[in-house]
Amino acid sequence: xxxxxxxxxxxxxxNIAKERTAMPEQPPLIRAxxxxxxxxxxxxxxxxxxxxxxILCPKPRCRNGCPVDIDITGFIAKIDEKDYxxxxxxxxxxxxxxxxxxxxxPQEDQCEGVCAIGKKLEPxxxxxxxxxxxxxxxxxxxxxxxxxxxxGKKIAIVGSGPAGLACAADMAKAGCDVTIFEALHKPGGVxxxxxxxxxxxxYVIDAELANLEKLGVKIECNVLVGRLFTIExxxxxxxxxxxxxxxxxxxxxxxxxxxxxxxxxxxxxELLTRCNLMHAADESYDTPLGIGNKIAVIGSGNTxxxxxxxxxxxxxxxxxCVYRRTREESPARVEEIHHAIEEGVDFHWLxxxxxxxxxxxxxxxxxxxxxxxxxxxxxxxxxRPVPIEGSEFEFEVDRVVYAIGTNANxxxxxxxxxxxxxxxxxxxxxxxxxxIEGVFAGGDIVTGAATVIxxxxxxxxxxxxxxxxxxLEDSEEDAKAE
Amino acid sequence: MYEIVAREDFSDQTFxxxxxxxxxxxxxxxxxxxxxQSHEHGERIPLTIADFSKENGTITLVIQAVGKTTKEMQADxxxxxxxxxxxGPMGIPSHISEDVKKVVLxxxxxxxxxxxxxxxxxxxxxxxxxAIIGFRNKxxxxxxxxxxQYCDEYIVCTDDGSAGIHGLVTQGIEQVISKHDDIDELIAxxxxxxxxxxxxxxxxxxxxxxxxxxxxxxxxTGMCGGCxxxxxxxxxxxxxxxxxxxxxxxxxxxxxxxxxxxKADEKIALENWQKHRENCRLxxxxxxx
Ligand SMILES: Cc1cc2nc3c(=O)[nH]c(=O)nc-3n(C[C@H](O)[C@H](O)[C@H](O)COP(=O)(O)OP(=O)(O)OC[C@H]3O[C@@H](n4cnc5c(N)ncnc54)[C@H](O)[C@@H]3O)c2cc1C
Ligand code: FES
Numbered sequence: 116x117x118x119x120x121x122x123x124x125x126x127x128x129x130n131i132a133k134e135r136t137a138m139p140e141q142p143p144l145i146r147a148x149x150x151x152x153x154x155x156x157x158x159x160x161x162x163x164x165x166x167x168x169x170i171l172c173p174k175p176r177c178r179n180g181c182p183v184d185i186d187i188t189g190f191i192a193k194i195d196e197k198d199y200x201x202x203x204x205x206x207x208x209x210x211x212x213x214x215x216x217x218x219x220x221p222q223e224d225q226c227e228g229v230c231a232i233g234k235k236l237e238p239x240x241x242x243x244x245x246x247x248x249x250x251x252x253x254x255x256x257x258x259x260x261x262x263x264x265x266x267g268k269k270i271a272i273v274g275s276g277p278a279g280l281a282c283a284a285d286m287a288k289a290g291c292d293v294t295i296f297e298a299l300h301k302p303g304g305v306x307x308x309x310x311x312x313x314x315x316x317x318y319v320i321d322a323e324l325a326n327l328e329k330l331g332v333k334i335e336c337n338v339l340v341g342r343l344f345t346i347e348x349x350x351x352x353x354x355x356x357x358x359x360x361x362x363x364x365x366x367x368x369x370x371x372x373x374x375x376x377x378x379x380x381x382x383x384x385e386l387l388t389r390c391n392l393m394h395a396a397d398e399s400y401d402t403p404l405g406i407g408n409k410i411a412v413i414g415s416g417n418t419x420x421x422x423x424x425x426x427x428x429x430x431x432x433x434x435x436c437v438y439r440r441t442r443e444e445s446p447a448r449v450e451e452i453h454h455a456i457e458e459g460v461d462f463h464w465l466x467x468x469x470x471x472x473x474x475x476x477x478x479x480x481x482x483x484x485x486x487x488x489x490x491x492x493x494x495x496x497x498x499r500p501v502p503i504e505g506s507e508f509e510f511e512v513d514r515v516v517y518a519i520g521t522n523a524n525x526x527x528x529x530x531x532x533x534x535x536x537x538x539x540x541x542x543x544x545x546x547x548x549x550x551i552e553g554v555f556a557g558g559d560i561v562t563g564a565a566t567v568i569x570x571x572x573x574x575x576x577x578x579x580x581x582x583x584x585x586x587l588e589d590s591e592e593d594a595k596a597e
Numbered sequence: 598m599y600e601i602v603a604r605e606d607f608s609d610q611t612f613x614x615x616x617x618x619x620x621x622x623x624x625x626x627x628x629x630x631x632x633x634q635s636h637e638h639g640e641r642i643p644l645t646i647a648d649f650s651k652e653n654g655t656i657t658l659v660i661q662a663v664g665k666t667t668k669e670m671q672a673d674x675x676x677x678x679x680x681x682x683x684x685g686p687m688g689i690p691s692h693i694s695e696d697v698k699k700v701v702l703x704x705x706x707x708x709x710x711x712x713x714x715x716x717x718x719x720x721x722x723x724x725x726x727x728a729i730i731g732f733r734n735k736x737x738x739x740x741x742x743x744x745x746q747y748c749d750e751y752i753v754c755t756d757d758g759s760a761g762i763h764g765l766v767t768q769g770i771e772q773v774i775s776k777h778d779d780i781d782e783l784i785a786x787x788x789x790x791x792x793x794x795x796x797x798x799x800x801x802x803x804x805x806x807x808x809x810x811x812x813x814x815x816x817x818t819g820m821c822g823g824c825x826x827x828x829x830x831x832x833x834x835x836x837x838x839x840x841x842x843x844x845x846x847x848x849x850x851x852x853x854x855x856x857x858x859x860k861a862d863e864k865i866a867l868e869n870w871q872k873h874r875e876n877c878r879l880x881x882x883x884x885x886x
Contacts (some may be wrong), residue, residue, distance in 0.1 A: 298818050300634060300641075300682040308820075337684040339818060343624050365820040369832060376827060376851050378858045385821035393641070393815065401640040401666060402815075403862035477854035517822075525819045525837050529689070 126170045128232050135237040136165040143457035147427045150312045150396075153454060154218075157247045166194035169239045170232060177226040177241060182572045185209040187226055187241055194244060203252045206245065211284045211326075212277065212571060214253055214319045217246025219310060220568050221448045253322040260329050266290040268585055271355040273340045273527070276304020277567045278361030278558025280327060281574030282581075287330035289578075289587055291356075296338040298526075301392060304363055306567070308392040309384065309418065311425050314451075341530035350553055357553045357581045360533075360541060361574060364559035366522040370413070374471030379407060379479030383414070383422035383518035396429045407513035408432045411482055413468055414518035415445035420452060422516045423460045434460050435512065439467045439487055439500040465489070465500060469507065471515050483509045521564050538563075546580030547573065555581055598679035599633075602655055607739040611661050611707060613647070614674055619654030621685055627714035628691025628809065628841055631656065632817045634682035635674060640666045643814045643836070645711030645786070646686060659710030665866040672874070687817045688840045691807070693718040697781040699725040701773055703766050703795055705787025706732060709740060711809065712786040720747045727773055727780075728752065731766035731787070735759035766791060767798045774802055782807065785844060789853050796844035806844035810835050813858060827851050 139155040140146070146153050157165065169191045177187045186205050193202035206213045222228070222242040230238035252258060268291040272279045275297040287293045301307050303320045328334070340346065340362075349355045367382035369375050386406075389395040393402035410426045412419050415438035423434045436455070438445065441464045445452055456462065465487040474480035486506035489498040523539035534542045534550035540563060541556040543549050549556050557573030559565055582588040603615035621631070630645045648657035662671040674680070693715065700719050704712040709730050720726050727750040732738050734757045744751055752769045753761030762768055766787070774780065784807045785795040792808040799806045812824040812835040824835035829846035833839065 298684060299816060300684070308816075337682050339684055339687060342629075342686050343620055343684075365818075366834075367820070367822045369822070369825075371832075375832070376825065376855065378855060382822040385815060385823045388815050388821050394638075400638045401866065403640075403859040403866070405859050405862055477857075529837070 131168045135240045136161045147458040162247045166191045176229040180226040180229040182568045183209045214249030258326040268356045271349045271358045274361040275302035278570040278574040281571040282359040282578045283332045285578035287332045294333045297336045298339045308388045341526040346531045360556040361558040362524045362560045364523045364564045380515045383418045409512045410514040411435045411512045412516045413437045417447045419518035420447045420455045436462045444497045481511045547577040599683040600679045615655045622649045625649040625686040626690035627718040629686035629688045631685030636681045647710035661707045665870045701727045701783040703729045703785040705791040708787030729769035770798045793849035808844040809840045
């Protein structure tokens with residue numbers, strides 16, 4: 116009898132809610148005029164309902180889809196049980212930044228992409244649940260400083276993006292004396308200067324950074340490593356026992372077409388940095404923005420979406436996206452493209468810029484483009500755009516923003532003997548140790564521009580390598596041998 | 598916070614700040630710059646390091662008050678005050694080669710300050726050092742003594758003839774070239790238009806000419822590309838690939854156009870700030886930030 120009851124209770128794809136619980140959002144035309152967060156977050160009722168859509172697979176595939184191996188069904192089950200604190204504890208075993216990752220991870224390519232119910236129904240909204248718990252932890256100050264026994268080791272972390280932050284946290288928890296050096300005047304890396312406020316509010320970054328400081332991590336801003344001192348000096352005269360390099364890959368690329376040096380042509384990183392880090396749209400800050408009326412953003416990744424949506428919010432009349440492939444091939448998170456369309460961005464798919472035209476006074480007047488059709492798949496497996504002869508056209512714009520990718524940040528490479536590949540990304544072994552003894556590297560500076568969660572995962576992996584290197588922990592093989 | 602330990606006003610436009618930062622003073626080399634932000638809401642602006650003292654643990658900046666940010670610094674950066682942010686030394690240091698036996702350094706106006714570390718470095722390497730400095734008039738000249746201490750020849754040019762040669766630094770260059778046929782290198786720092794004409798003057802003589810460019814910057818780490826300049830037909834990021842470039846290869850017209858990128862915004866910012874200051878003065882209150 117009892118068994119039967121249990122069976123009935125067991126959730127299957129047949130007896131759960133078909134549609135995922137919608138996330139309350141600001142209406143598109145209102146939010147496109149402000150910098151408040153777009154997605155407002157679940158209520159408790161929303162969260163519990165969504166948690167109950169998870170069928171708690173015994174061998175959950177979502178966990179394999181997570182780059183940092185979060186026990187996803189574990190934390191969702193706790194939400195269902197309304198034991199939110201326990202849900203947070205499960206999350207924080209694997210991730211340092213749940214409130215951040217819940218907002219910015221490309222879940223559709225990761226956990227949600229392999230969710231078992233996703234074959235027939237909409238997958239469980241794992242990211243939204245993660246965010247909900249992350250936010251609740253911030254609100255209720257749930258972060259707990261574990262007992263730390265100082266071990267006298269000094270660690271330097273170069274760069275305060277997600278890779279550096281994650282490595283710093285793990286090393287501090289292991290008892291090391293950790294200092295982060297950041298070139299900009301505020302920490303956070305791309306989280307701070309790149310991803311805009313309406314997607315990732317500053318208070319969330321500040322809260323996660325405050326947790327790091329509770330662990331005893333020191334953050335020194337305004338330090339350009341390589342120039343103020345070198346990586347080699349950190350290891351020698353400055354006495355650091357190990358170093359982690361997480362300087363990112365933010366060096367913006369341009370296409371090399373005519374007209375790129377006209378005034379009005381800029382990188383998405385410049386636009387976003389002016390807005391996010393320097394608060395150019397706020398009159399009480401001095402940094403100029405110089406935003407125009409008609410803005411073309413080239414590219415269709417997250418950075419492009421952010422640049423377009425920021426442009427709308429600072430008052431551009433018309434924002435175009437110019438992308439040589441189609442919506443299906445766009446590298447941006449699905450949600451970002453959806454949001455950008457809702458907010459009124461005008462997409463020119465299958466379009467390649469040829470030239471940026473001068474107004475006669477050194478400023479942008481218009482852009483000349485050509486239309487493409489899709490051909491055979493290329494190396495990336497995506498169908499290659501092929502220009503259609505005679506389809507050139509011109510349209511009026513006064514700003515052109517490049518969001519077509521970035522390269523390795525160059526300063527460490529210029530100032531150190533560290534081994535790099537020919538594109539300037541740092542070479543490492545599988546423990547993320549570099550060619551310089553005691554120096555590890557991870558995140559975008561090793562892989563090329565990727566994601567927050569991969570950078571964070573790399574920071575944690577390097578921390579593992581570092582602990583073994585410092586003799587604080589046995590390596591996995593040694594542990595097995597014992 | 599980075600404390601201002603000394604200040605000197607050269608004119609009603611130009612002033613010097615000595616800022617404490619022992620590590621930076623130790624690391625700084627000729628030709629490098631810093632990015633400063635005078636207060637939290639301020640702009641990040643690049644300033645070439647005009648001098649550094651490892652003993653005192655300070656670096657020296659010479660600033661011309663032209664826009665809102667620099668005029669505000671002129672008003673607020675007094676001894677004892679602090680800069681909100683200062684990062685550096687940035688940029689690739691100037692190449693002070695042993696092979697350079699005779700060198701000409703040309704400083705125009707404010708450029709007299711940032712070229713000084715190179716002048717001293719060449720002298721210390723044993724080169725024969727000729728300096729040519731240019732100002733509008735005699736009153737604006739600064740660092741006369743400092744220059745005389747390190748120069749083998751010191752040539753002053755003024756627009757109005759109130760001191761030295763009556764004319765531009767390019768006249769000084771012509772004069773020096775006709776006198777010396779064994780100059781290895783010429784380095785020019787000053788307004789872009791001056792550097793352009795210096796490069797045009799030396800081009801027919803095939804005299805290697807290095808200029809230090811001052812594009813607009815935000816981060817100074819190679820992350821925004823706002824500082825891009827064209828050199829030899831190729832795009833370079835001034836902050837990480839410069840600031841020194843081959844003067845014969847630089848597209849100065851493009852540089853000058855790009856320096857005017859925010860002209861309209863800058864004008865409004867300056868007017869608003871001046872109005873704000875004036876109101877505060879009239880109401881006899883401290884200006885609020
Ligand atoms: C606009 C934009 C939107 C994005 N959106 C998403 C998203 O929605 N989801 C997602 O998962 N990913 C997104 N990404 C990608 C993600 O942000 C990056 O992959 C991630 O931040 C990389 O982390 P990192 O720690 O390797 O480097 P970064 O975050 O780049 O941090 C590097 C830090 O090092 C500092 N630094 C550099 N050189 C030095 C030096 N010499 N000395 C000291 N400090 C130095 C930099 O100033 C920076 O603060 C986005 C990227 C951008 C640009
Ligand atoms: S100032 Fe941003 S890249 Fe040079």
